[in-house]
Amino acid sequence: MTLTRPDRYPRLLKVTWARWQRQIVFLLGGVTVGASAVALALLADQVQAAFALLVGKWRYASLVVTPAGFVLAVFLTNRYFQNSQGSGIPQAIAARELDDQAARGRLVSIRIAIGKILLTLLGLLCGASAGREGPTVQVGASIMFAIGRLSPRRQPGLILAGAAAGVAAAFNTPLAGIVFAIEEMSRAFEVRTSGLVIASVIAAGLTSLALVGNYAYFGTSPTMLRTGADWLAVPVCGVVGGLAGGLFSRIVVVVARGLPGLLGAAIKQHRLPFAAACGFAVALCGIASGDTIYGTGYTHVKAALEGGVPLPWHFGLLKFAATTLSTISGIPGGIFSPSLAVGAGIGANLAHLFAGAPVDAIILLGMVAYFAGVVQAPITAFVIVTEMTENHAMVIPLMAAALIAWLASRLVCPEGIYHALAKGFLRQEPDTAAAH
Template identity: 40%
Template sequence: MPPQPQVANALQQEFSDWRLWAARLVVLSFAAASGLAIVGFTWLAEVALAAFFRLERAAWWAPLIWTPLLTAGIVWLTRRFAPGAAGSGIPQIIAVLEHESAAAQRPLFVSMKLSVAKLFLTAAGLLGGLALGREGPSVQIAAGIMRNARRWLPAQSQISENGLLMAGGAAGIAAAFNTPLGGVMFAIEELSRRPEQRRNGLLIGAIVLAGLMAVSVYGNNTYFGVIRVERFSFRMVAPALLVALLCGAAGGLFARALIAILSGRTTDRVSRLRGHAPIRFAACCGLLVALIGIVSQGASYGSGYAQTKAMIAGASESTHLAVLLRFVATWFTAASGVPGGLFAPSLSIGAGLGNSVATLMAYPNAPTLIALGMAAFLAAVTQAPLTAFIIVMEMVDGHELVLSLMACTLIASGLSRLISAPLYPALAELQLARLK
């Protein structure tokens, strides 16, 4: 039996070194600043998307000019001034945390400059109506802020820069989704491969604190509201399994196609255009996103949060064509090279697939399948099933769905692994190519 700790000795050790408490104060202060920065980023993104929809309502044809021009401009600015801000932002953090070659040149992947660039360039993408999310960029933004804490830590502090980056990245997810537990799981499942980082209570506390910053501003309310879930019955098994399999296959195909175009492994004309004329390719992608938006009557523009929320509330029904169009618009947006994430569009696509299954099988409780589809498609794209299930669980407040969500994410993620390599590690390898 291990000896019991002596309270007096424990307290003496805890308060004997001021540097320990100074380090804690610095880390928690920067965590709070990261959370507030993501809150501001969320506000700016919502304002930008609202401005685009005002333009689209005033002139339905305006996106045909505005979106390709803005997409080309964003890619030009990114490549010219902040190449490390391109894409999601999560691969950059994974590259730094897992590869010594990237760790030696961290400013190319994560810095305060890149955080500022990422914030405004992602918001500009939403101003153009592109089908992107702000959650992946939040990871890189918050990690860049947390990295600056290192210079303020006392000498000989035990907190590593990698630990700060891991905490900052996870804090970005926690604050962006208003889901502190989801941020912690994201740190464990996606960012942290080292046990000592997983066990660091201070860094876990920093992640939770950043999430609480969002809670303090937006309130402790779930984004998508409460889902009324029926009691489990065997008639739910077949629709839920179909949702998991459909989302797993679609998410795996999405990830495989995205890796192929971004890596330039294919030799078709599209890949050659992207490689030799990236600005023109971005403009073409922007034009296609605008055309898709017109065909879908605006349903494919932006992150898709509003449409998903309306679907869950029963105020809107997504057609099968609308789901396909959002899938394609999201892929073109990601392929264009603009800074932007995949989490929110993945949730929207998954919600549409769940709603389609509910319609085809005449399932009476469509919101249940919508929630399962959200978690399953996100798990299939990211191949991070636990993160996907916890994020959706916290966002919809459907606690009766816990086991169903977990099962669907595991099935979808497993099927996706048969189709595609893990998306973010593959994109992290592409980021490392910049060092050669």
């Protein structure tokens, strides 16, 4: 029977209110992600300062603390917070591709988010060369997944929105959060979820602004390439940074999939001793670097860009080694900030080839090239570096360097690190489901 007009209004009101309820819940999710990102950032600064104070009093303390911390982090990860290892971005990507709710819950959940925060802080507390931004992505995806139980049909979109909000709030880079969601998380533009992603990014960004104010992650850098000769640094940084980033990704992916022979079997069976060995090697890198490669690398890169403080010639090489060891050890921790720091070291070294060129401009090219080589997401790379430095004069050279680096990286590692690692989590799901 056809509804009469008086019957139609209550139904319309009910449907409209239900839609607004969902939108409000999603916005609250964005606010929660933003607050979590700020809390993780502030706590990360505190634990890194505590470790710096320790090695400042006894610089060889890392030879004990770092291996012990790695072992504890891997033990807690495997025992209580499975699937929280690494950056967390591959888990978020895999969760989007799964259809089963229980399988998704094994990759993104509130329990994993709590473990991710605690164990990322533990890694930084013991001197790991790791970042907090990738973990923020998994935390954001986990928060949105929990909220998404109220709207099951929108689960993949919510995970995407949570990941984008995590990047935006972690770096104070809203555009990079949106681009990251499109280019890396979904690799497509989805009209149905675009509004949800943007709303979540806005909510997370405003929360971050309210709590810590507006800021550029690496400070403001007005530098630019001045002469035609300076532009030669673009292809050089692109090729060198891209190849180095591809090498890092190749090592991480190969180790994650399992090395062949006895060595691979030994690593798989003895994860704690392997973590201890990685931690000890990171400590050696730290001592050799003069205690500059621990943590995210943020302080040294910002000093180089804003204050012109030169980076040691060995900074990029030792940071590369320490980040590689921290990543393959199995501890939770991201690679965003450490990758930018490695790229800064590469750029600082390459700047010696271009006499008269602004060093900070070459550093930016190194940062974007290495980062694009690692993640193989060139648009995200140049957008995030541009936003983090508020430097729009370098947009074109950064774009060119990122594109060249992406092409160079694929010669070494044919597939982006996050999607390659995500396949590992997707492959393990049938075994996990069978076990349950």
